[in-house]
Amino acid sequence: MEWPYDNEAGLLAEEDCDVLVLGGGLAGLHAAIAAAEKGARVTLLEKGAAHRSGAAGTGFDHWEMACTNPGCTVTPEEMTRALEEEQDCFSNAIGHYIETREGWDRLLDLEKWGGKIRDTEGEFTGAPFRDDATGLMYAYDYRNRYTLRVWGTTFKPALVRRARRLGVQLRDRTEACALLTCEAGGVKTGTGGLGFDTRTGRITVFRAKAVVMAMSRPARVWLFHSDLPGLCEFRPLSSIGSGHAMGWRAGMAFTMMEKSVRGEFSAAGRSFPPYGTGNNHNTWYAATMVDARGVEIPYVDRDGRELKTVLERYLPAPGQKFFLKGGVIDEPKYEWRGPETLPFDELMRRGYRLPFYADLTGMPDSERRVIWGMMVGQEAKTRIPIYENYTERGFDPARHALQSYGTGWQSAAFLAQERQLFGAPGGVMHNWNLETSLRNVFAAGDMLYASDCAGHACATGHWAGQHAAEAAARAPMREAGRDFVEETRQRLLHPLTVRDGLDWREINAAAAKAMQNYCGGVKCDSLLRQGLEAIGELKQAAGEISCRNPHELVRTHEVSDILDVCELILHASLQRKCSCAPLFFERSDSDESLAAQERCYLTLWREDGAVREGKVPLQFYGDLTSNYEKHREGGGLDE
Amino acid sequence: MSEYRYTVEVTASSVSPLAFDPSRCIGCCRCVEACQIDVLLPPQRKGGVPRVVWPGECWYCGACVMECPQKGAIRLRHPLMNQARFVERASLRDEAPGKLP
Numbered sequence: 001m002e003w004p005y006d007n008e009a010g011l012l013a014e015e016d017c018d019v020l021v022l023g024g025g026l027a028g029l030h031a032a033i034a035a036a037e038k039g040a041r042v043t044l045l046e047k048g049a050a051h052r053s054g055a056a057g058t059g060f061d062h063w064e065m066a067c068t069n070p071g072c073t074v075t076p077e078e079m080t081r082a083l084e085e086e087q088d089c090f091s092n093a094i095g096h097y098i099e100t101r102e103g104w105d106r107l108l109d110l111e112k113w114g115g116k117i118r119d120t121e122g123e124f125t126g127a128p129f130r131d132d133a134t135g136l137m138y139a140y141d142y143r144n145r146y147t148l149r150v151w152g153t154t155f156k157p158a159l160v161r162r163a164r165r166l167g168v169q170l171r172d173r174t175e176a177c178a179l180l181t182c183e184a185g186g187v188k189t190g191t192g193g194l195g196f197d198t199r200t201g202r203i204t205v206f207r208a209k210a211v212v213m214a215m216s217r218p219a220r221v222w223l224f225h226s227d228l229p230g231l232c233e234f235r236p237l238s239s240i241g242s243g244h245a246m247g248w249r250a251g252m253a254f255t256m257m258e259k260s261v262r263g264e265f266s267a268a269g270r271s272f273p274p275y276g277t278g279n280n281h282n283t284w285y286a287a288t289m290v291d292a293r294g295v296e297i298p299y300v301d302r303d304g305r306e307l308k309t310v311l312e313r314y315l316p317a318p319g320q321k322f323f324l325k326g327g328v329i330d331e332p333k334y335e336w337r338g339p340e341t342l343p344f345d346e347l348m349r350r351g352y353r354l355p356f357y358a359d360l361t362g363m364p365d366s367e368r369r370v371i372w373g374m375m376v377g378q379e380a381k382t383r384i385p386i387y388e389n390y391t392e393r394g395f396d397p398a399r400h401a402l403q404s405y406g407t408g409w410q411s412a413a414f415l416a417q418e419r420q421l422f423g424a425p426g427g428v429m430h431n432w433n434l435e436t437s438l439r440n441v442f443a444a445g446d447m448l449y450a451s452d453c454a455g456h457a458c459a460t461g462h463w464a465g466q467h468a469a470e471a472a473a474r475a476p477m478r479e480a481g482r483d484f485v486e487e488t489r490q491r492l493l494h495p496l497t498v499r500d501g502l503d504w505r506e507i508n509a510a511a512a513k514a515m516q517n518y519c520g521g522v523k524c525d526s527l528l529r530q531g532l533e534a535i536g537e538l539k540q541a542a543g544e545i546s547c548r549n550p551h552e553l554v555r556t557h558e559v560s561d562i563l564d565v566c567e568l569i570l571h572a573s574l575q576r577k578c579s580c581a582p583l584f585f586e587r588s589d590s591d592e593s594l595a596a597q598e599r600c601y602l603t604l605w606r607e608d609g610a611v612r613e614g615k616v617p618l619q620f621y622g623d624l625t626s627n628y629e630k631h632r633e634g635g636g637l638d639e
Numbered sequence: 640m641s642e643y644r645y646t647v648e649v650t651a652s653s654v655s656p657l658a659f660d661p662s663r664c665i666g667c668c669r670c671v672e673a674c675q676i677d678v679l680l681p682p683q684r685k686g687g688v689p690r691v692v693w694p695g696e697c698w699y700c701g702a703c704v705m706e707c708p709q710k711g712a713i714r715l716r717h718p719l720m721n722q723a724r725f726v727e728r729a730s731l732r733d734e735a736p737g738k739l740p
Contacts, residue, residue: 003645004680010641048675052702057675153705173677198677201643227653228718230676230698237676237698268721273699277723294731361728384701384715395725403724496643549645551677551693 003549008202009493012485017043017169018472019465020193020208022176022243025054026454027445027461028214029159030106034465035212036166040472043169043206045176045195047238047554050160055216055235055446056454060152061283061379062139063117063455064326066107067100071131071138071145074322076100079146080624082324082336087424088582089618090256090601092450094432097624099459106458107148114158116151123374127366128311137370140285141338142314144322149370152378152454173198175554176242178488179211179250180480181438188251190441191478194488196557201550203489205480209472210440212464214457215243217427217446218565220558222260222419222519223267224512226505231269233420238558241421243447245561247428248568253437253605255616256426256449257572259583262521263414264422271405271412275379276386278358278404279411280341283375283382285325286313288363289341290401292353302337310363313339327453328424344407357401372397416521423584424450426572429603432621432631433471434464437605440475442468449601466633494543495556501546504556511538511559511566519570524589528574535566568604571611575602647680652695654718657703659688663712670703670713679703 019035021028024046032044046053065083067076074082079100084091111117118135119125129138129149137149163170174195182191192208218241219233230237248254266274280287288310289297299307301317316323316338323338332338342350360368377387395402405411427449434442444464445457495501518531542560547553576583578598579590603614621627657679671679671689678693691697699717707713 001647001683003647004683007641007643007645009643009645048677049672052673052700052706053675058700058702058705201641201645228695230656230678230696231718231721236700237696268699269718272723273717273721276717276721290728290731292731293733294728295733357726357731359728381698381700384704385699385717388701388704389716390725393722399728400725401728401731403726405723493643549647551647554677555696 005199008197008200009496011202012489013202013204014207015043015204016207016477017041018208019210019212019468020206021045021212021214021465022193023054023214023216024050024170024172025214025216025445025457026056026155026159027457028212029156029163030458030461031212031214031444031465031468032163032168033159033166034462035469035472036163036168038466038469040469043171043208044163045171045174045193045206047173047175047198048236049172050156050170052156053236054156055239056152056380057156058153058380059378059383060454061149061375063103063107063148063150064453065096065100065146065455066103066148067146068104069107069136069145069148070134071136073144074146077624086324086329086332086336087450090259090450090582091424092448093619093624094430094434094621095448095451095456095460097628098463099456101628102459102462103455106455106462107150110155110158113162115154117148124366124370127370129314129370140314140325141316141322143316146322147326149374150378152380153383171195174204175557176215177246177492177557179246179438179441180205180207180484181250182478182481184439184478187439189439189478191480194485196492196554198550198554201493201553203492205485207477207480209475209477210442210468212442212444212468213243213247213428213436213447214444214461214464215239215241215447217241217421217425217451218244218562219421220508220512220562221421221566221569222417222512222515223263223270224508225269226509228269229505229508232267234266234268234274234422238554240558240562241565242558242561244427244568245564247436248564248606250438251606252441253429253603253614254426254449254568254572255429255601255603256583257569257604258576258585258602259426260419260421260569261423261584262416263418263420265411266420266422267412270414270418271410273381273385275376275382277411278356278402280358283379284358284371286310286339287358287360287371289404290357290359292355295352297341297347297352297356299339299341301339302334307339310367330423356404358404359401360397361399361401368397417516419520424452427451429601429616432627433467434460435467435471440471492553492557495545495547495553498544498546501544502541504545504552504559507538507542507545507559508562511535511562514538515566519573522586522588523573524587525574528570531570532567535563535570539563571604572602575604575613647692649690650693650695654694655691656694656697656699656715657691658714658716660712660714661688663709664688665709665712667708669706669708673702673706675702
C-alpha cells in the first residue's frame with residue numbers, strides 16, 4: 001500500500017524557541033502553559049496528539065494529596081513527611097511538597113480552563129464524600145479529605161485549549177529523539193532537542209534556551225508480547241522512557257534506577273484490563289468484596305477491629321489522625337494503615353472460597369454510583385472498554401458481582417522476574433528547581449525519581465515550566481552541535497536502508513527476556529554483567545532492523561531507547577551492592593557490611609564513555625517549607 | 640523527492656481491537672487524529688473507513704471512540720482473554736454449607 005502522508009525523509013529543518021518541552025501529557029502541558037504565562041516562547045513536542053495523549057489522555061478519576069484544598073485537614077508538611085517515612089525516605093520529598101502545596105492551585109487552574117473538578121450538577125448531593133458547600137468530592141479518607149474525585153476526561157482538552165490560547169507551538173506527531181547539549185563554562189548545558197515527524201519522517205532541530213523533559217517512565221523493559229505489544233504494560237505503548245534514554249546518552253544523572261517491582265495489576269494482557277475486574281483498591285475503593293458463596297469479606301482497621309458499616313471504611317481508626325491510600329501506597333506502615341479487607345492468607349485460613357467478587361449491589365446508592373458511574377467512567381482506559389463495554393454486555397452494578405483474579409487487585413499472579421518500573425520508580429536526579437544535572441534542562445512528572453500520579457505530574461510540570469522560563473530569560477541561544485545532529489539523523493533513518501532485516505519486535509522480545517534472565521527478582525554481579533553483554537549484543541543486532549515507513553521507525557527508535565534504559569538499570573543494579581527492601585532490590589551476593597553506607601541515593605551518569613557514580617544523602621533537600629519559599633516563583637535562586 | 644521510498648502493509652495480530660461500521664462512519668478521521676499510537680491510517684479512497692494497520696499496538700484507551708462524532712461507528716473490544724466474568728449477585732449461594740467464617 002502507498003504511504004498516505006508526505007515523504008520528508010532526510011529533510012532537516014530548524015526552529016528556535018525559548019523553552020522546549022518534550023512530552024505533551026499532563027506534566028508537559030502544565031510546563032508549557034506555565035512557561036508561556038511567564039512570557040516565554042514555548043514549543044512542545046508530542047509523539048501522539050496532545051488532545052488525548054499520555055497516560056491520562058483519556059482521563060483519570062482521582063487527584064491525590066491536594067492538601068491545600070478547603071476541606072483538607074492534613075498540612076503539606078505532614079503529608080510529605082508521611083509519604084517520605086512510608087517509603088523509608090526513598091521518596092521524592094521535593095516533588096511531593098510541590099504537589100501537596102500547589103496541587104489544589106493546579107486544580108483551580110484546570111477548572112478555570114474548562115475542566116470539571118466538582119459536582120456542579122448535584123448528582124451526589126448529600127453523599128458522605130461530597131462537601132455540599134463546595135461540591136467537591138473526596139475519596140479514601142472522608143474525614144481528612146486530601147484526595148479528590150475529579151472528572152479527568154475533561155482535563156487534556158482543556159489544557160490543550162489553554163496552551164494554544166497562550167501561543168504555545170504544539171507539535172503533535174513529533175517524537176523527541178535526542179537532547180542537544182554543549183559545554184558552556186565547563187558545565188554541560190541543554191541547548192534544545194531533535195524531533196522526528198512520525199508521519200513524514202522530517203527531522204527538526206529545535207534550538208532552545210531551556211528544556212523541560214516531561215516524558216514517561218520506562219516500560220516494556222521486562223514485559224513484552226510480540227503479538228500484543230499494546231497490551232503488555234500499563235502506560236501507552238508509545239510511553240517507554242525515551243526521556244530517560246536520551247538523558248542517559250547526554251550524561252544526565254539518575255537515581256533509584258535499581259528499583260523495580262514484580263508486575264502488578266497493570267500489564268493488561270498478562271493480567272486483565274486495569275480497573276476492569278473485581279477489586280477494592282484505587283478506583284474501586286472501598287467496594288464490598290464477597291467470596292464464591294456470597295459471604296462478605298470483612299474490612300478491618302489497622303488494629304484488626306472489624307468494621308460494621310460501609311462509612312467506616314472511609315474513616316481513620318480511633319486515635320489515628322489520617323490514613324494513606326493511593327497510587328504508591330501498597331501496604332502502609334501501622335501509623336498510616338487504613339481500612340482494608342482481611343489479608344488473603346487469613347481469608348484462606350478462615351475458609352473463604354475463591355473466586356472473590358466485587359459486589360456493589362448492597363452498597364449505599366451514592367457509593368455504588370460514584371465507583372461504577374463516575375470513577376470507572378473517568379479513569380483512563382476505562383470509560384469505553386470497561387464502563388461502556390461492560391454496560392453493553394449487560395453488567396448492572398445493582399445486580400451483578402464482578403469477578404476477581406489472582407489475589408485481588410493484582411488480577412494475575414506474576415513471577416518475580418516479570419518486573420515493572422512502578423510504585424514510585426527511579427528517574428532523574430534534580431534540585432529544588434527541578435533542574436537536572438544538565439544546566440537549563442528541567443524535568444517533571446514521570447521523569448522525576450520516585451514520582452507518581454496525575455496531581456504530582458501537573459504540579460511538578462507547572463513548577464518546572466516556571467523555572468525553565470526563568471532560566472531561558474537569562475540564557476543565550478546556543479548552536480546545536482552539527483556533528484551530533486548529523487550522527488543522530490543517520491541513526492534515526494538507518495533502518496530505511498536495511499532490506500529484509502529484523503522486525504523491531506524481535507529485539508524488544510529479546511531485551512525483555514534478557515532482563516528477566518539477568519536482572520530479575522534476585523540479582524547478583526555475575527548475572528548483571530552477563531546482562532550488560534546481552535544488551536550490548538542486542539544493540540548490535542538492532543542495527544539490522546528494517547523499516548518501510550516512519551511509523552515503523554518510531555517503534556524502532558523506541559526499542560533502541562529501551563536498550564539504553566536496560567543498560568541504565570543494569571548499571572544502577574551493579575552499583576548497589578547490598579539488598580535494599582524499600583527499593584525491592586534483592587541480591588544473592590548482598591554485601592551486608594555496606595547496608596549503612598548505601599542508605600542514600602546512589603546516582604549514576606555517563607561521562608566520556610564511562611559510567612560515573614555518586615552518592616547523595618537521603619534528605620539532601622533540607623527544610624521543606626523554607627526551601628519551597630526560597631525557590632517558588634520569584635523567590636528562586638540557583639543552587 | 641526523498642531518497643527513501645515509504646510503503647506500508649497491515650501488521651497482522653491475533654486480535655481485532657477496532658471494528659468500523661461503514662454505514663455509520665462518515666470518514667472524518669477524528670479517530671485517526673486522536674490515536675496517540677497512530678494504529679490507524681486514513682481511508683484509501685473518499686467515502687471509505689479508516690484502516691486498522693497496527694491492531695496489535697492498540698492499548699485500548701478508547702480515545703478513538705470518545706472522539707467519534709457518530710455513535711456506534713467504531714467499536715473497541717478487548718480480546719476474549721480479557722473479558723472479565725460477572726454473575727448475578729443472587730446466584731452466589733453456599734451450595735455445600737461448611738464451616739462459616
